[in-house]
């Protein structure tokens with residue numbers, strides 16, 4: 001197996017970001033103010049989504065438990081239809 005050389009240069013937070021976006025800029029931004037920010041933002045979004053998922057699954061569990069309780073109640077107290 002041939003070793004794959006990493007294309008990406010290891011970036012430092014304060015080095016100039018090598019992205020195309022930055023090339024177009026008159027004043028090139030540092031990595032921390034350019035793509036690193038976006039990486040951070042997307043990480044934040046993922047984290048928030050994950051948090052949201054957790055909350056949703058917790059709510060679902062509570063809902064299931066409530067339905068379960070209702071079913072139990074219905075068994076214990078059958079509705080008598082005249």
Ligand SMILES: [Zn+2]
Pocket residue numbers: 017018019020021022031034035036
């Ligand atoms: Zn960039």
